[in-house]
Amino acid sequence: MNTSTKTNLDGRGLSRRGFLGLAGVAGVGAMAGLAGCAPQQSADAASSAKGGEAAAASGESDWLGSAPAIADGDIVDTRETDVLIVGAGNAGMMAAATAADEGVDFILCEKNAQVQSTRHWIGAVNTAQQQEAGVDIDRGELLNELARYASYKCDMDVWKVWVDESAEMMAYLDPIMEASLGMKASLDTDKFDKQKHYTPMVQHMYLTDPALGIKPEKERNQVLQEYIEGKGATIDFGTKMVKLEREGDGAGRVTGAIFETEQGYVRINAKKGVLLTTGGYAGNPVMTKALAPIVPQCTTTADNTPSCDGLGIKAALWAGAKMDPQPAPMLFARGAVAPGVDAGYVGEGMDAALPGTVFQSNVGTQPFMAVDRTGKRFVNESSPYEAVCFASSNRPGGVWCKVWDANIVEDIERFSTVGCSKIIAQAFAGGATPEEYFQKQIDGGTLFKADTVEELAGKLGFEGEAKENFLAQVERYNELNEQQRDDDFGKEPFRLSALSTPPFYGGWFGACYLTTVDGIKINPDMQALDQQEQVIEGLYCAGDCSGSLFADNYPEYIIGCACGRTLTFARQAVKHMNER
Numbered sequence: 001m002n003t004s005t006k007t008n009l010d011g012r013g014l015s016r017r018g019f020l021g022l023a024g025v026a027g028v029g030a031m032a033g034l035a036g037c038a039p040q041q042s043a044d045a046a047s048s049a050k051g052g053e054a055a056a057a058s059g060e061s062d063w064l065g066s067a068p069a070i071a072d073g074d075i076v077d078t079r080e081t082d083v084l085i086v087g088a089g090n091a092g093m094m095a096a097a098t099a100a101d102e103g104v105d106f107i108l109c110e111k112n113a114q115v116q117s118t119r120h121w122i123g124a125v126n127t128a129q130q131q132e133a134g135v136d137i138d139r140g141e142l143l144n145e146l147a148r149y150a151s152y153k154c155d156m157d158v159w160k161v162w163v164d165e166s167a168e169m170m171a172y173l174d175p176i177m178e179a180s181l182g183m184k185a186s187l188d189t190d191k192f193d194k195q196k197h198y199t200p201m202v203q204h205m206y207l208t209d210p211a212l213g214i215k216p217e218k219e220r221n222q223v224l225q226e227y228i229e230g231k232g233a234t235i236d237f238g239t240k241m242v243k244l245e246r247e248g249d250g251a252g253r254v255t256g257a258i259f260e261t262e263q264g265y266v267r268i269n270a271k272k273g274v275l276l277t278t279g280g281y282a283g284n285p286v287m288t289k290a291l292a293p294i295v296p297q298c299t300t301t302a303d304n305t306p307s308c309d310g311l312g313i314k315a316a317l318w319a320g321a322k323m324d325p326q327p328a329p330m331l332f333a334r335g336a337v338a339p340g341v342d343a344g345y346v347g348e349g350m351d352a353a354l355p356g357t358v359f360q361s362n363v364g365t366q367p368f369m370a371v372d373r374t375g376k377r378f379v380n381e382s383s384p385y386e387a388v389c390f391a392s393s394n395r396p397g398g399v400w401c402k403v404w405d406a407n408i409v410e411d412i413e414r415f416s417t418v419g420c421s422k423i424i425a426q427a428f429a430g431g432a433t434p435e436e437y438f439q440k441q442i443d444g445g446t447l448f449k450a451d452t453v454e455e456l457a458g459k460l461g462f463e464g465e466a467k468e469n470f471l472a473q474v475e476r477y478n479e480l481n482e483q484q485r486d487d488d489f490g491k492e493p494f495r496l497s498a499l500s501t502p503p504f505y506g507g508w509f510g511a512c513y514l515t516t517v518d519g520i521k522i523n524p525d526m527q528a529l530d531q532q533e534q535v536i537e538g539l540y541c542a543g544d545c546s547g548s549l550f551a552d553n554y555p556e557y558i559i560g561c562a563c564g565r566t567l568t569f570a571r572q573a574v575k576h577m578n579e580r
Contacts, residue, residue, distance in 0.1 A: 063284075063286045063290040067318035067319075074265050076263055076264035076265060078267045079268045080268075081107040082104055083099055083104050083105065084109070085109070085275045086277060087116075087276065087277035087545075088221070088225075089115070089116035089221070089277060090221065091566045095571070095573060096233065098570065099574050100231040100232075107236060108228075108236065109235075115224075117219065117221070117305065118220045118221045120206070120219075120220070121419070123162075123166070123202040123564030124170045124560075124568075127204065128167075128170070129187035132187075135201045137202065141198070149550075149553060150326075150328075150550055151552070154549050161524050161572060162561065162568050165568050176224070177220065181206065185206055196382070199559075202560060202561065202564065203418075239261050240260045244274060244315050244539065245258065246536075250319070253536075253537040254270075254536060254537065254539040255538060256268050257270075272538075273580070275526075276312045277541075277542050278308075279305060279307070280518075280544035281310025281313060282304035283307060283309045283310075284350070285350060285352035291516075292516065294329065294331075294390060295331070295511070296344040296345050298392045298511045299331060300335035300398075300399065301358065301510065301511075301512045302354050303512050303513070304515050312541075313545050316528055316541065321539065322529050322533065323547060324520075324550075326518060326551035328517045330515045330516065330562070331386045332365060332420075333388045333389050334362060335358070335359055336356060336358035337510060338508065339508055341356065341399070343399055354513065358441060361441060365385055365417070365420075366411075366415060367382040369477045370400045370401065370509075371470060372396060373395065373396040374465075375465075375467065375468070375470030376473055377473060377489065380489040380490055384553075386511070386556065387553075389511035401509070403504065403506035405504050408505070418557075424437070438505065449503050451502050455504075460506050461508075480496055484496065519544060519545045520545060520546055521533070521548050525573070526542055540576070549565065
């Protein structure tokens with residue numbers, strides 16, 4: 001197992017896990033290039049099913065490959081179970097805990113040497129925490145807002161499962177977490193009343209200090225591992241899925257899967273079904289460039305799980321499943337880079353990498369003034385994370401510059417952002433000063449400090465006309481702040497700020513690539529669908545390898561909805577299999 005070697009340079013040296021808990025362990029390479037056999041789906045077929053024009057334009061139309069041919073003589077062991085769970089991440093661990101409690105005979109396989117990192121923010125609806133806080137969420141309004149984010153290119157019946165069943169999921173999870181950590185989930189209600197957008201209070205967190213955002217030492221997936229092991233279950237680490245198996249020459253029920261282990265190939269037959277919980281494809285640059293071309297157009301850093309290489313999605317496609325036609329990358333506006341660095345991958349194929357190393361510079365999602373390389377504003381900086389990123393894809397280099405002054409602590413308090421955007425506010429509330437918080441980035445050359453705006457412009461790389469534009473833009477922005485009305489882009493008045501008090505700070509940003517939330521199309525029972533939108537018996541998907549919900553973006557203001565549906569759908573899938 002190879003762990004990521006990136007070091008977070010934002011704030012006071014917090015780790016990747018300390019920010020979002022999305023970093024994972026590096027996985028084994030994808031199965032690209034192996035010889036094909038039935039059942040399989042050609043790259044041309046996949047290209048026509050999703051992103052054909054984009055894939056052809058990017059030169060990555062061969063991203064799918066073919067299912068490998070494994071002769072029966074190469075199988076060193078065959079195992080039997082009722083339910084096979086593939087992937088010990090957020091969905092897989094919840095599925096395993098549910099299976100253990102339901103008395104289901106199951107096997108949980110994970111290709112890495114440990115459970116995957118935990119995504120901490122859990123979106124849920126009508127929970128005990130919300131009832132206690134007097135929070136009433138209109139389910140119909142929430143459902144339609146989710147569909148609106150996806151331009152209604154989603155399955156509202158699938159979304160309804162999260163809306164209707166996530167409270168039960170939290171009621172199940174809470175006692176497990178309380179028994180291990182001595183705490184129940186807290187509901188985040190802070191500053192939600194100041195949001196311009198529809199922002200329901202659905203975010204639940206397990207924190208030792210909710211006000212400061214301090215997480216417990218033990219992550220949820222570790223707690224669930226201990227939980228299932230206490231019930232006599234184990235996780236088969238180092239067991240990497242190679243392909244799914246279907247009966248009837250690849251047209252019948254999914255009967256199980258073949259795995260690669262240190263001992264050789266192992267076949268696991270599953271009587272009731274296979275649940276894929278393998279994550280998305282953010283760790284696969286070839287798939288990303290083919291299926292989500294907006295990513296290289298505006299992205300500079302990655303904070304994803306490297307082992308989320310899309311293999312589960314590809315295995316399902318080889319078995320005849322259908323994938324969402326629209327990409328849905330989760331992009332946060334926090335990828336800090338040095339002046340002059342462009343967005344996009346460097347290198348080719350699976351060796352391609354994004355250029356930045358400061359992947360979670362949290363100040364990037366604070367609504368300070370942002371300009372492109374011409375020195376001009378181009379967007380309402382108070383828009384959701386991915387909106388700023390998408391807007392930057394139309395600007396030179398796909399990056400933008402953000403600047404602020406010595407009043408940052410007071411400004412951020414007034415901005416009243418929600419979700420993980422306010423991590424920086426929690427750091428300041430905990431006693432950090434701007435000098436302490438930014439020093440590592442200043443030393444690393446991705447953030448600059450100056451006594452004058454003109455000096456800052458030079459350090460940021462603005463020259464000639466671009467520098468003149470930048471200085472004029474600062475004057476204009478100060479005017480907008482003074483009049484408390486953004487006549488240019490309509491930002492809320494309380495999220496305007498002055499650029500007048502030294503020292504001045506600034507840096508260049510692109511998107512930070514966290515995960516993908518487009519995947520295999522499913523029905524409300526989490527059953528995978530084929531090209532005709534019919535159920536593939538025996539195949540289920542949950543988490544980021546599943547689809548039917550998102551299109552083009554992640555609904556950033558419905559905080560934690562991705563993790564919430566992951567945990568909810570994992571439980572629903574196991575329950576459905578157990579009833580059959």
